[in-house]
Amino acid sequence: MPMSLIQLQGITKFYEMGTQVVRALDGIDIDVFKNDYLAFIGSSGSGKSTMLNILGCLDKPTDGKYHLNGTDVEALDQNQLAAIRNQEIGFIFQSFNLLPRANALSNVMQPLIYRGIGYKQRKDMAMEALQRVGLGDRTDHLPNQLSGGQRQRVAIARALVTHPSILLADEPTGNLDSQTTIEIMQLFDELHAEGHTLIVVTHEDEIARHCHRVVEMKDGRIFRDSTGSARVSH
Amino acid sequence: MLFAFMESMRSALYSIYAHGLRSFLTTLGIIIGVASVIAVVSVTQGMSSFIGDTFSSLGTNSLTIQSYTPFEDQMKGIRARLTPEDLELIERRVDGIASITPILFANRSSQIKYGSQAAFSQIMGTTYAYQDVSQSYMSQGRFLAQSDNLTRRRVAVIGESVRENLNLPDIPVNEYVEIGGEWFKVVGLMEEKGDMMGFPQDDIVLVPYSTMRSLQGNQTRADIQIQLSLSDTAEVENVSQQVTSILRNAHGLSSEDDDDFLIQTPEQLMESFEEVLNMVTIVVGGIVGISLLVGGIGIMNIMLVSVTERTREIGICKAIGAKRYHILMQFLIEAMLLSLLGGIVGLSIGFGLGSLISNSIPGFPPASIPMWSVFMAVGFSAFVGVLFGILPAAKAANLDPIDALRYE
Secondary structure: OOOEEEEEEEEEEEEEEOOEEEEEEEEEEEEEEOOOEEEEEOOOOOOHHHHHHHHOOOOOOOEEEEEEOOEEHHHOOHHHHHHHHHHHEEEEOOOOOOOOOOOHHHHHHHHHHOOOOOHHHHHHHHHHHHHHOOOOOOOOOOHHHOOHHHHHHHHHHHHHOOOOOEEEEEOOOOOOOHHHHHHHHHHHHHHHHOOOEEEEEOOOHHHHHHOOEEEEEEOOEEEEEOOOOOOOOO | OHHHHHHHHHHHHHHHHHOHHHHHHHHHHHHHHHHHHHHHHHHHHHHHHHHHHHHHHHOOOEEEEEEOOOHHHHHOOOOOOOOHHHHHHHHHHOOOEEEEEEEEEOOOOOEEEEOOEEEEOEEEEEOOOHHHHHOOOEEEEOOOOHHHHHOOOOEEEEOHHHHHHOOOOOOOOOOEEEEOOEEEEEEEEEOOOOEEOOEEOOOEEEEEHHHHHHHHOOOOOOOOEEEEEEOOOOOHHHHHHHHHHHHHHHOOOOOOOOOOEEEEOHHHHHHHHHHHHHHHHHHHHHHHHHHHHHHHHHHHHHHHHHHHHOHHHHHHHHHOOOOHHHHHHHHHHHHHHHHHHHHHHHHHHHHHHHHHHHHHOOOOOOOOOOHHHHHHHHHHHHHHHHHHHHHHHHHHHOOOHHHHHHOO
């Protein structure tokens, strides 16, 4: 059994909404291994987004243990979490989330600033990442001068440039047309083939079909995990 | 840390540049504040250094004594006077006087005519000693002589401005001018002295003291001014004490009465001028302090707007690994740079304004900016930026990345 990259044990996340307590995640146990190509699916309100926030170290669980690449995330403070996000995780968002006033190259260089890498090296690394996603000729375009697909490629380059342990994609094709969706998913397939670990959150079966492991969520619990046996607690 | 600082600088500069107009308007408050302080300081400092130079050239070893009537007494019709007898007393009894001269100002029209040309001028009756006391030098002819006074000769020594105003020839000696209906022969032209604080020093006509008295009619009790210069060993303090006790005695003042005369040294004059200038500087400084405060609040306001506007960007940066201090520094440096740029622009505008003012008013000394005011303006505006940048920067740094990413 290979060492798990992500290990979640009894993860819960409760929100207090007035007097009511919302159980967004209610006891999640899951292991994600290196070079997994995993999709979280489920209807809205199933806890997918909360799952993504916790996996991406943007949020902390109310209870439970989260080990990421051997590090116990629970013990970390905000700044250490920021460092983990910078080094271990590459985010890819539905709405791309590029910096609007920075060109493609600067956007890809941005995470390297927080790592303290000098300009010259930053630029080289960013160029390499942009070439990898096929945008080597559009480095000086602003996000609003690029098509949706190109913007998502820039975002993917920005996620790749830090050489993270996992790529975390939240509805990566939600804002794209079907042709571009196919292109982006092909890129994901290639990245997986190159050895990257990908976690995709989606509600589209079409996307999930690309993934080699599909985890279906329902009411804050894992309803079915395509690698293991279907787990329906209670 | 230095790396983060440099990167924040780069990003702040870019942000200021990208919002050019907004940055300019934001910092306008600071620009105006700093420009006005620098303009005022440069003018007053130019003035004060000029005053210092002027008075030191006069020497500190001279005194001017003049009568002084408090306003209350003026209302009652009482007028204090200095008389020729007072002069005599001082001359005889006070030790340490090198030379002493009365000055009698014309109390009627000060019109002077040459041919068909007429002009107004400061006409004073004085003695040969005036030349020594006031450090005047002749460029043509001679000064008033003792014999002029004794024989009440109708002679005059004029300043350069008077010669120009009356269209007198370059060498006005031996020309005749008309003062108060009497003819005076010009015997000398004084060397040009230039203006002092906008007061022309060359627009004067000197005639013998006794001549002036006879012109005014000897029946009136004259109120004269006394100027004296001290001998090398005498001290200003000592001499003015002697003069005070002699004059109080002569005027029959009891110990409760105030002096009915005023003793002024150039030093005192200079000090009172500088006091006024310093007051102006302080008052303006206070006003400017308020305007910088307002400017700072303007910057804070725009920075807060900017934080809200860039909430999503902040969320993105946090998601891809920006730590708290990265965000804090970025906004703090942006606020500080805005303010600092405003300070520097204000500095140059202020200096330009100061130079313009002092150049456009004739006789005004050139503007000068002391180093301390430059440091103060720049330092203070940077401080204002940091002070008013802290709140927006902290607000940005404390944003929750999830909320910030979700912000539309």
